[in-house]
Amino acid sequence: MPVVVLTKRAGPSTLGPAHLSRIPISLIKMNNEYSNKTVEGRVIHKGPLVSLQPGNYILKAVIQEHDSPPNASSEDTSINIVLLGPLATDFSSAVNQGDVVVASGFTVGKSPTFRKDKLHRCNLLLSGDACVYVSRPPPPPPDPTSLPAMKRSTVLSTEVSRSTKTTKYTYVRLNDLKVGSVVNVYGVVVFFKQPFRSRGTDFCSSLKITDQSNQKISCTIFCDKVDSHPKIFQIGDIVRMHRFKAQFFKDTIMLVNTFGFSVMAFDGAVGGAMEPRTSSRTYHFDQDDQRAVEELRLWAANQGLLPLVPTTPLSAVQPKTYFNLTCQLLAKAPVDSTCTLLRVWDGTRCPRSLLKVIVEPNVTEGPSSLSSAKENLIANVLVYDNHVEFARQLKLGAFLRIYNLRAIPGSSKVPGLTSSQSEEVDHLAFHLHGGTAYGRGIRLLPENSPDVQELKRVIEAFEEDEDKVPELNDSEMLDVWCTPPESLDGDTVTCSTERSCSHNIQPVTLSELKRSEPGRDHHVRVQLRSYEPLRLHQALKLYCSKCETMQDVPDDELVAELFSEASRYSGPCTPPQWALSGQVSVPRDSLGTPDRTLHVHLSTQLMSEGKSKELIFLMGATLEETCRLADGYQNIVPVRPSGGHLALLDLSAPFLFRGRKRYYGCKQCSEAALTEVSAEGVQVIDEKVIAEALGVQLLQFVLLMKLKLQDATDTLDVFLWRDAELFFNVSAEDVAADQEAQSSICHTVESLCPAEGSTGGRPWLDLCLTTYQAEDDQGQIQTCYQICHTTITTPSSTRPDPEPA
DNA sequence: GCTTAGGTTTTG
Numbered sequence: 090m091p092v093v094v095l096t097k098r099a100g101p102s103t104l105g106p107a108h109l110s111r112i113p114i115s116l117i118k119m120n121n122e123y124s125n126k127t128v129e130g131r132v133i134h135k136g137p138l139v140s141l142q143p144g145n146y147i148l149k150a151v152i153q154e155h156d157s158p159p160n161a162s163s164e165d166t167s168i169n170i171v172l173l174g175p176l177a178t179d180f181s182s183a184v185n186q187g188d189v190v191v192a193s194g195f196t197v198g199k200s201p202t203f204r205k206d207k208l209h210r211c212n213l214l215l216s217g218d219a220c221v222y223v224s225r226p227p228p229p230p231p232d233p234t235s236l237p238a239m240k241r242s243t244v245l246s247t248e249v250s251r252s253t254k255t256t257k258y259t260y261v262r263l264n265d266l267k268v269g270s271v272v273n274v275y276g277v278v279v280f281f282k283q284p285f286r287s288r289g290t291d292f293c294s295s296l297k298i299t300d301q302s303n304q305k306i307s308c309t310i311f312c313d314k315v316d317s318h319p320k321i322f323q324i325g326d327i328v329r330m331h332r333f334k335a336q337f338f339k340d341t342i343m344l345v346n347t348f349g350f351s352v353m354a355f356d357g358a359v360g361g362a363m364e365p366r367t368s369s370r371t372y373h374f375d376q377d378d379q380r381a382v383e384e385l386r387l388w389a390a391n392q393g394l395l396p397l398v399p400t401t402p403l404s405a406v407q408p409k410t411y412f413n414l415t416c417q418l419l420a421k422a423p424v425d426s427t428c429t430l431l432r433v434w435d436g437t438r439c440p441r442s443l444l445k446v447i448v449e450p451n452v453t454e455g456p457s458s459l460s461s462a463k464e465n466l467i468a469n470v471l472v473y474d475n476h477v478e479f480a481r482q483l484k485l486g487a488f489l490r491i492y493n494l495r496a497i498p499g500s501s502k503v504p505g506l507t508s509s510q511s512e513e514v515d516h517l518a519f520h521l522h523g524g525t526a527y528g529r530g531i532r533l534l535p536e537n538s539p540d541v542q543e544l545k546r547v548i549e550a551f552e553e554d555e556d557k558v559p560e561l562n563d564s565e566m567l568d569v570w571c572t573p574p575e576s577l578d579g580d581t582v583t584c585s586t587e588r589s590c591s592h593n594i595q596p597v598t599l600s601e602l603k604r605s606e607p608g609r610d611h612h613v614r615v616q617l618r619s620y621e622p623l624r625l626h627q628a629l630k631l632y633c634s635k636c637e638t639m640q641d642v643p644d645d646e647l648v649a650e651l652f653s654e655a656s657r658y659s660g661p662c663t664p665p666q667w668a669l670s671g672q673v674s675v676p677r678d679s680l681g682t683p684d685r686t687l688h689v690h691l692s693t694q695l696m697s698e699g700k701s702k703e704l705i706f707l708m709g710a711t712l713e714e715t716c717r718l719a720d721g722y723q724n725i726v727p728v729r730p731s732g733g734h735l736a737l738l739d740l741s742a743p744f745l746f747r748g749r750k751r752y753y754g755c756k757q758c759s760e761a762a763l764t765e766v767s768a769e770g771v772q773v774i775d776e777k778v779i780a781e782a783l784g785v786q787l788l789q790f791v792l793l794m795k796l797k798l799q800d801a802t803d804t805l806d807v808f809l810w811r812d813a814e815l816f817f818n819v820s821a822e823d824v825a826a827d828q829e830a831q832s833s834i835c836h837t838v839e840s841l842c843p844a845e846g847s848t849g850g851r852p853w854l855d856l857c858l859t860t861y862q863a864e865d866d867q868g869q870i871q872t873c874y875q876i877c878h879t880t881i882t883t884p885s886s887t888r889p890d891p892e893p894a
Numbered sequence: 895g896c897t898t899a900g901g902t903t904t905t906g
Binding site: 280281282286287288289290291292293295297307309311338339343345411424425427428471473474493495497520522523524525526527528529 | 895897898899900901902903904905906
């Protein structure tokens with residue numbers, strides 16, 4: 090009887106055997122005897138089942154004292170529990186995050202992760218005769234007070250354990266549905282609508298799913314309880330559906346729920362959390378299910394079914410498009426009977442100014458004024474018609490995903506009072522139109538979803554930055570704001586740059602500058618006469634801070650060839666001991682290339698920490714496939730077989746894919762070896778952590794340009810390198826990954842140096858230049874100049890000024 | 895208790 094599920098919460102004292110006494114988590118110590126004690130807590134983390142050897146599993150979880158004082162430290166209230174053998178499998182299938190459990194028969198060990206997770210210094214080890222009792226919130230009436238507490242737990246307890254006989258479900262492939270039959274199916278979601286109120290008594294939700302048969306099947310779910318509907322967050326999610334009836338509609342077969350139906354949903358990313366999204370209190374979920382989910386995930390990833398951009402941050406929203414937004418609700422206000430205003434943010438800044446909607450302060454729920462920095466990040470979303478009801482129920486601070494939100498530029502009229510920021514301003518309004526077409530709707534995201542965790546990180550980062558602003562001291566402020574506009578021709582001249590250095594020096598002319606001693610900083614007022622490279626993507630370089638060399642970014646064609654070379658070779662290969670490996674075959678394509686197998690290797694250590702999605706090693710994939718998979722994983726390291734073992738690709742190829750970003754290593758300075766990447770003591774597994782673990786000397790993306798400056802007295806060639814990112818207000822890494830960041834640089838440069846014959850003049854630039862001496866190719870000492878501490882402020886709105894005299 | 899919707903963009 091290793092794991093016992095009590096379907097009714099009977100009070101802490103009745104959970105677990107009565108002859109044992111409960112010990113608070115804070116009092117647990119090493120070397121004490123706990124055979125007559127129990128520990129009680131809420132499961133706040135449940136790790137995946139990790140296979141030690143065939144049939145033998147380990148599972149880690151964290152429980153937290155649920156009735157501890159709110160100010161108690163996590164060290165006193167939360168403890169790791171480690172379950173071994175059948176207990177692990179039973180726990181995995183019977184216990185959910187959020188459940189309250191009581192454990193007995195445990196032993197106490199030293200927690201190896203204490204420094205990292207700041208939880209209790211000990212952990213609880215459960216194996217053999219240990220026992221876990223689980224309680225769940227009570228189901229709706231019958232009236233629970235009608236039975237004495239002790240009797241209740243006996244009457245209503247059910248046992249979910251390896252000894253319990255459970256119904257074995259069989260699942261039908263989607264191309265094998267027979268009209269009239271009631272079936273169980275698995276599928277990958279390719280389209281979905283959130284539950285919406287039907288004209289009847291129920292809520293209705295729609296899904297379209299597919300599976301390895303490639304058949305696409307529409308499904309309809311009717312149920313009066315929204316919570317029983319599938320919890321789909323994005324395309325690519327996986328669903329398991331029980332008791333659905335196949336029927337004909339419009340010459341095609343589809344599925345509708347029947348009596349006793351149930352639906353479970355899972356994250357669709359390979360290696361993602363195995364935690365089912367379900368409202369069922371008890372459910373069957375075993376290793377076959379786990380395998381079914383993993384198989385579908387791999388298949389879907391390889392089919393490209395996972396969306397490239399599941400949701401769009403406000404910083405990337407394009408006008409006139411429909412997009413999905415993951416955001417936090419800050420305030421709301423009813424506008425009229427068909428429209429409600431939701432004020433939301435995601436911590437990123439939309440480059441367009443956003444529509445300001447003014448509603449009367451006394452109808453607004455939430456803060457009426459926010460810091461102006463925060464205010465600039467807030468998007469006003471107008472939701473209409475059927476969505477108003479849902480919006481009304483939303484609580485402030487909730488994390489939402491809004492599907493099929495429309496970004497409307499410029500002159501759209503909105504109900505209520507629009508501020509003086511009127512139609513000629515290029516602003517964006519966000520509308521959630523009425524209806525459910527294209528899955529339009531709003532979904533509440535649970536706190537533990539990875540997307541919410543990510544959103545919180547971004548928001549926290551913004552709030553930290555905001556706290557820093559007042560630290561700018563007065564003299565710095567004066568220098569930034571009071572640099573007197575020096576005008577060569579006596580008129581006030583608009584300037585497109587802003588210096589942020591603390592030098593208190595007068596500007597000099599270029600001819601004066603050329604006569605002065607090197608090794609000093611200067612301020613100049615100049616125009617941009619020309620620049621190199623003309624093809625701006627060539628300005629992007631890879632720089633090694635160790636050997637101080639710079640190289641070009643390898644082009645896609647070369648990288649693709651390295652990948653296809655690596656994927657063609659398929660000799661025998663033993664994965665390292667720390668890896669858990671899986672494979673998926675890529676069917677022959679229309680060009681008749683032979684079947685290939687993709688191999689995925691995951692670190693068992695990371696898996697046991699619930700971080701399997703954070704890093705995978707991928708073998709046999711093409712560049713394109715790798716890029717596609719990079720959407721589902723935080724980190725992908727491409728590998729190839731070499732001498733019977735796994736090795737990194739040639740370092741001309743990126744050694745790491747993080748979303749759209751690629752990272753390269755220095756061939757000269759790296760001593761690459763495929764070793765396990767440990768997340769010990771690190772917050773985020775990022776490129777630095779991985780590079781270090783793999784012995785790769787990380788190359789840094791940098792921008793390098795040569796600019797020819799001019800003023801009335803002379804011209805001067807200067808470099809833009811060290812402070813290039815500051816100058817353009819972009820990161821080189823973003824430029825490498827993001828077309829928009831590239832075009833922003835192009836526009837900036839073009840506005841500073843308009844093409845011959847164009848009407849725009851050259852704006853004046855206030856620059857801070859540093860001079861230094863360096864050897865040129867021939868070994869000659871030369872004086873060099875670099876632009877420092879300077880940022881372009883208004884490239885597009887600069888008025889043309891007359892040519893210098 | 896046996897209906898609801900049946901993807902496919904508001905018209906603010």
